[in-house]
Amino acid sequence: MELKLPYKYYPRDYQRGVWEAMTYWKKKRMVCVWHRRAGKDLTGINIMVNAMVQKVGVYYYLTPTYAQGKKIIWDGIHDAMKFIDHFPKEMIRSKNNSEMKIELVNGSLFQVIGTDNVDTLVGTNPVGCIFSEYSLQDPLAFKLIRPILVENGGWALFLYTPRGHNHGYDLYEMAKESEDWFCERLTVEDTKAISVEDIERERREGMDDELVNQEYYCGFEGFLQGSYYANQLRDAEKEGRICTIPHEKNLQVNTYWDLGVGDATAIWFMQQVGKELRFIDYYEMSGEGLPYYVKYLKSKPYNYGRHYAPHDIRVRELGSGRSREETARSLGLPFQVISKIAIDDGIHALRLIFNRLWFDKVKCKEGLNALRQYHKEFDDKRGEFKSKPFHDWSSHAADALRGFAVGHRDRIDRERRQFYQSKRKQKA
DSSP: OOOOSSTTOOOOGGGHHHHHHHHTSOOSEEEEEEOTTSOHHHHHHHHHHHHHHHSOSEEEEEESSHHHIIIIIISOEETTEEGGGGSOGGGEEEEETTTTEEEETTSOEEEEEEGGGGGGGTTOOEEEEEEETGGGSOTHHHHHHHHHHHHHTOEEEEEEOOOSSSHHHHHHHHHTTOTTEEEEEEOHHHHOOSOHHHHHHHHHTTOOHHHHHHHHHOOSSSOOTTBSSHHHHHHHHHTTOEEOOOOOTTSOEEEEEEOOSSSOEEEEEEEEETTEEEEEEEEEESSOOHHHHHHHHHHSOOOEEEEEEOGGGGOBOTTTOOBHHHHHHHTTOOEEEOOOOOHHHHHHHHHHHGGGEEEETTTTHHHHHHHHHOBEEEETTTTEEEEEEOOSTTHHHHHHHHHHHHHHHHHHHHHHHHHHHHHHHHHO
């Protein structure tokens, strides 16, 4: 029996552009910034099914988290039909629910993967990838996959609604100027898929104007709902504190770390000039040990002062019996250990000092994108934000900068105590 693809899916007029870009124009990189409920994943899954028939290979459908991948793609339903049922049964050789994997009779493999565990992507060889809600994903995932796609001539499609000036915005701005990329931004005015009456109903039910602009008109100007540092970053942008910042060769550079265990390590590089706390650089990587980061620091032209790390650097590893603090010291990297305080107190400490912070807009771009993304966890049952952060890719940069605020406060308190102790000794 001959099957017709796409299977039980008929693209709307506004969804045909990306189909043509891939099928007729043979584009290898595509960006679709579409409004809420425009059919992003329905279109994406059918594009992938079609591609898997055309070329045998491994295909990944990447989502911000494993849980979202299961809920939205693997178990997701549109018009009473599951997304994965757009794979005709006659084409399927096997299906693995626990790994969210489908093998076709022609040998192609499909898998849903959460980018909250990017290390699983190392060493893989996909020929086609869809990044669903890319603006909420860990951008490191594409960095790891990109060289593979370049080598094997694979393709990547990015589907998302804006979430402020983060890596999704950067990708869109780059793609719209490149002849090699297909780039499309569709609002409700372009698609007519949602009526003005529906949007006004959302407003009446409490959806604020900034969120309406983001979700339905694809505006990049707003911040993610529940963002911890939205106001502070807005002020920094207005006051010109996110700009080009020169490295002062005569001044020491202090570093502030969030040391990942099984995930990313983040490092901020800071110089103090008078009252200005200047962050001149930022670096983040995953899947590497301390020797790698020591080598990286040595590759920089910086004269280092102190290196600060969180308290858990003193925890001893079961295998070696040594702490990472001891390992770092043996590699010539002595750490100052930051005192342990409640996360909320650390966030408050960073907010208090934020008006003194300056950031290099290029070298710190990844860190700034993470700060914009860092937000409170949302309680779906209660319909409100919890009082704790949502742990995702943005946590590493935010935790490292929070460590800076606590470490800076510790140093000021220590110097103040030493000053008054010396005064008392003089009087005695």
